[in-house]
Amino acid sequence: DVKVTQSSRYLVKRTGEKVFLECVQDMDHENMFWYRQDPGLGLRLIYFSYDVKMKEKGDIPEGYSVSREKKERFSLILESASTNQTSMYLCASSPPPGSNQPQHFGDGTRLSIL
Amino acid sequence: DAKTTQPPSMDCAEGRAANLPCNHSTISGNEYVYWYRQIHSQGPQYIIHGLKNNETNEMASLIITEDRKSSTLILPHATLRDTAVYYCIVSIYNQGGKLIFGQGTELSVKP
Numbered sequence: 001d002v003k004v005t006q007s008s009r010y011l012v013k014r015t016g017e018k019v020f021l022e023c024v025q026d027m028d029h030e031n032m033f034w035y036r037q038d039p040g041l042g043l044r045l046i047y048f049s050y051d052v053k054m055k056e057k058g059d060i061p062e063g064y065s066v067s068r069e070k071k072e073r074f075s076l077i078l079e080s081a082s083t084n085q086t087s088m089y090l091c092a093s094s095p096p097p098g099s100n101q102p103q104h105f106g107d108g109t110r111l112s113i114l
Numbered sequence: 115d116a117k118t119t120q121p122p123s124m125d126c127a128e129g130r131a132a133n134l135p136c137n138h139s140t141i142s143g144n145e146y147v148y149w150y151r152q153i154h155s156q157g158p159q160y161i162i163h164g165l166k167n168n169e170t171n172e173m174a175s176l177i178i179t180e181d182r183k184s185s186t187l188i189l190p191h192a193t194l195r196d197t198a199v200y201y202c203i204v205s206i207y208n209q210g211g212k213l214i215f216g217q218g219t220e221l222s223v224k225p
């Protein structure tokens with residue numbers, strides 16, 4: 001089975017802190033994604049990556065950056081955390097788009113910014 | 115972007131089949147229909163996907179109409195553990211596999 005592991009299930013940080021969310025997948029997938037999920041807004045794509053050192057902005061990249069130094073690891077960075085970034089963050093991975101194989105998700109990190 | 119329409123909620127008796135409908139009338143010919151579910155406090159779980167033909171796996175069956183404008187996810191013998199929000203998604207694969215999640219259907223399986 002595909003395994004997508006997010007480093008923390010729950011995280012509490014303070015306004016202005018630099019926050020790192022880590023995600024690791026064990027299926028040698030090329031594509032990795034970061035979403036956030038908020039009540040009434042559904043899942044929204046923040047960033048995605050096709051390959052190592054490659055990244056593309058999603059729908060809501062403001063306030064975030066990403067890093068993909070190794071194929072299996074995709075990190076989401078909140079440069080200066082703000083209270084409106086309190087959310088559930090979900091990482092996913094998949095083979096290349098042309099394969100039409102599904103994305104698999106981790107269990108999420110519930111981040112609270114105080 | 116192709117959009118999907120699902121009923122906001124449904125109930126199902128334990129042990130009975132749960133039939134979850136989805137409308138995707140603007141789907142393009144090369145777009146797949148994916149189904150995911152999300153149990154409270156967990157990440158979305160992949161269930162099944164299809165293009166034109168009906169599909170079945172160990173979790174569910176997917177019935178796609180001939181005109182591809184709608185589909186139905188069938189859980190043949192629903193259990194309490196199937197209580198979740200179910201999402202029907204059309205894959206926009208030419209945008210890097212980006213998935214657009216709607217509001218989904220909240221399925222409650224009752225004893």
